[in-house]
Amino acid sequence: MGVEVVVDDLAKSFGNQRIWQDVTLTLPAGEVSVMLGPSGTGKSVFLKCLIGLLKPNSGKILINGVDLVRCSEHQLYETRKLFGVLFQDGALFGSMNLFDNIAFPLREHTKKSESEIRNIVLGKMDMVGLAGAERKLPGEISGGMRKRAGLARALVLDPQIILVDEPDSGLDPVRTSYISQLLIDLNAQVDATIMIVSHNINLARTVPDNIGMLFRRELVMFGPREVLLTSEVPAVKQFLNGSRIGPIGMSEEKDEATMAAEQAHAAAGHHDGSTEDVRGVVPQLQPTPGMPYREAVRRRKDRVMRIIHTLPPAAQHGIVASLDADDRLRYGIGAPVR
Numbered sequence: 001m002g003v004e005v006v007v008d009d010l011a012k013s014f015g016n017q018r019i020w021q022d023v024t025l026t027l028p029a030g031e032v033s034v035m036l037g038p039s040g041t042g043k044s045v046f047l048k049c050l051i052g053l054l055k056p057n058s059g060k061i062l063i064n065g066v067d068l069v070r071c072s073e074h075q076l077y078e079t080r081k082l083f084g085v086l087f088q089d090g091a092l093f094g095s096m097n098l099f100d101n102i103a104f105p106l107r108e109h110t111k112k113s114e115s116e117i118r119n120i121v122l123g124k125m126d127m128v129g130l131a132g133a134e135r136k137l138p139g140e141i142s143g144g145m146r147k148r149a150g151l152a153r154a155l156v157l158d159p160q161i162i163l164v165d166e167p168d169s170g171l172d173p174v175r176t177s178y179i180s181q182l183l184i185d186l187n188a189q190v191d192a193t194i195m196i197v198s199h200n201i202n203l204a205r206t207v208p209d210n211i212g213m214l215f216r217r218e219l220v221m222f223g224p225r226e227v228l229l230t231s232e233v234p235a236v237k238q239f240l241n242g243s244r245i246g247p248i249g250m251s252e253e254k255d256e257a258t259m260a261a262e263q264a265h266a267a268a269g270h271h272d273g274s275t276e277d278v279r280g281v282v283p284q285l286q287p288t289p290g291m292p293y294r295e296a297v298r299r300r301k302d303r304v305m306r307i308i309h310t311l312p313p314a315a316q317h318g319i320v321a322s323l324d325a326d327d328r329l330r331y332g333i334g335a336p337v338r
């Protein structure tokens, strides 16, 4: 099973440009989490801090008892072995075919024989739906296939934590849905802790167990998906509906007067630019039939039911509504009122 990642009071600046501060959250072991936020709010910076590519100014990142912010180079090197990362563009070597690209970490970091490497690479390529494409060069395949290849490469060392930077960037909505399904299927197969950075609303609504959002140099929220999907916090609500109405502006922030003028414009019947008005908790993606049971589901239900009394009423309602008869029995909750 994947490992828990505890982030405590993390802050990051470049020179005197504060990116974010007070970021405190826990990525629960083996669950899928998404970090949302408008462009430029520091999602990729957060991801790079998690893997130790960037150093936060203060705070802690605890993995298996090691604080990545203060640990030795050796501990950082060892802890990094737990990670698999899919960067935005797949970060493939253009001159190597897919097989060699995916084999690269195995050849660099292990002493495995070529026949073992072949078995692992073909297995991972099959897992991401790329069987038969071993000899293709990155320049000969679509963006979606490059992402799959990047994902296969992220998987070859059997990571316990998988970080995925904007899996939807450059993909059409249909290919984005396929990659969303692939991420859930992977989680069912490998049970790793997965953190996805994205601003794709559909992916955020349907894939993760937990959602967080960065805005105005802070973590606005992080919690079970039901909390953000039912949130009345203006920035969260605006973002999840892709609307112009709310505190998020063209260059991140808006003043009160602009907000009031836009609100009045919308109230007068003018369209707010959103094509999405989805309310409440939409169903989460399930693994494709034939895939193993996703262990995170049971663990997450147990975890969320332990803290349900601390969550807002709308989120509680969404969680209870998603329970089946067996769950209700398990958690001692009565039948729904008809």
Ligand SMILES: Nc1ncnc2c1ncn2[C@@H]1O[C@H](COP(=O)(O)OP(=O)(O)OP(=O)(O)O)[C@@H](O)[C@H]1O
Binding pocket: 014, 019, 037, 038, 039, 040, 041, 042, 043, 044, 045, 046, 199
């Ligand atoms: N190495 C760096 N040095 C200086 N500034 C940086 C560095 N990396 C990122 N930044 C700045 O940090 C801010 C956040 O960037 P980041 O790429 O993390 O945003 P993001 O939320 O991932 O955006 P997007 O959704 O558009 O990818 C930006 O202002 C960026 O210019």
